[in-house]
Amino acid sequence: MSPIRWPGRKMPDTRGESAPVALPTPLLRPAAAAGPDGLAGWHRTARVPVPRWPGAEEPDRDSEAFQRAALNTARWSREGDVITSSQEPPGSGLGGYLVSDAAYDDFEFEIDVWPDWPADTGILVRATPDGTRGFQILLDHRKSGNIGGFFGNGIGSFHAIAFTLDAERDGDTVRLIAEDPATTLEPMTADKPALLAETATVSEFLAAWNPSGWNRVSIRCEGTYPVITTWINGVRIARLDTGTLEHPHYDREAVAKLLGERGHIALEVHDHDARMGVDRWGADAVVRWRNPRITEL
Template identity: 60%
Template sequence: MRKDDAPFVPIFDGKSLQGWHAVPRLPVARAPGQPGPDVSSENYLRAAQTSGRWTVEDSAIVGRQDPPGSGYGGYLLSDGVYGDFELVFEARPDWPADTGILVRTTALGSQGFQILLDHRRSGNIGGMYGNGIGGFHGISFTLDAERDEHGRPSGLRLEDPSETIEPMTPDKPALLDYAATGEQFLAAWKWDEWNEFRIRVEGASPRIAVHINGVKISEMDTEKLRHPLYDAAAARELLGPKGHIAFEVHDNDPGMGDERWGPNSACRWRNIRIREL
């Protein structure tokens, strides 16, 4: 049997968090060899006290800040570790909810390759970020919410560059070997509905490809990636050949406050399954 013909195996039973565990969203060095966080700081100590609130509701994993509106998040990690694989799941985030899916992740959760699900102002969905391995930001568009006549978010739109809080500089799309346009993403995304992600991870320094609702959004070869703080060999040494899969509930910060994660926001994941390659 060819590896691409192997069946997908569920890694979430739809009823419990068996096979998963929560950890705090602790600050880490931006890259191997960079200065680490002050572990005695108030921010670090407060972050260490919560791992987010993770529940199962209507056959979906639901992640929230704990307590709601606290400004501190967490990660939910798979107990299992995986090297080369294809991961498929559906996600449904509230607005605003700054989350993501990390692969080849260490036991901390804060170190690995992140596929972005930044469902908030100036966010990106389907691009990639280097958590604790250089802070590279491979994206090709940023988003904001359309609003109805009452000011309530009602859909996504491409962000006006003059209003962004995270400028789209030329180096960001240059990190990607393939990048869908913002218009292609918007045509695929379903507001306030379930959206299917397919993430393929393959190689010692992995090539990562992301499809959303059957549309290819991004691809990155991390062996060839060039970024001031990213070193492929150092990342391999830190992460190893296999790592956890992690879902994220983001912290808030002084710059964005609850525009990053709303006081009552949640993100939901369901039908999570994997095929090892």
């Protein structure tokens, strides 16, 4: 797919005809209206295990690991216009979500992000009120990660991605590169790109990504079985049609019943796991966010 530039704030309409775009609404109210962490309009939740898809095995809620995760919501703080997220305490391996109080059906969402390396984060849309289940737009800024693709959080565990990433370091500077498959922590299999309706190449993504500062992430989500499109700095990266998505553990009717036509937006701090550990989220890593804005369609 050739990269498509996004002039101004109006994204290409994936339905093939121009649609009017309403004035965007900030998702953060002034700090004076917020609580002690400055995060009005959002609520923090724990990143606990959930069934991998509707009807799958339930997690053991009495386990020590579940109880430990349930008591933690990660660290979210606001200073000026910037939200900073990290594990709490740093390096603990415990994650969490920051979830919008409001729910949305069809919308365009924009936010600036500046992640450290490694930091495994993402944005869930049509998410449940606790943020744990929904369609995740990946911002996996770590080895074997993907940015702009999709994962089915608790709705099928599908990976819809076309490339994986690695990094080269020069002191504190990190430059993203295409991953060498021989060194991967999470193999790219043929079924993953096949799930996408459209995709950019890794070269197109790397040309768009700013390795040392802010990146504008833009998401369009529309439909009962949503078509979700992502842009990075105005370059279209991927499109997922969940109405035609075929995956062994994805049932569109069951997912639609679980999530409904309106859902929340959730920002993620990932936890550690036995397979990746600190390669998933560095001990001192943070992710910075700013300027979240939504336009309802």
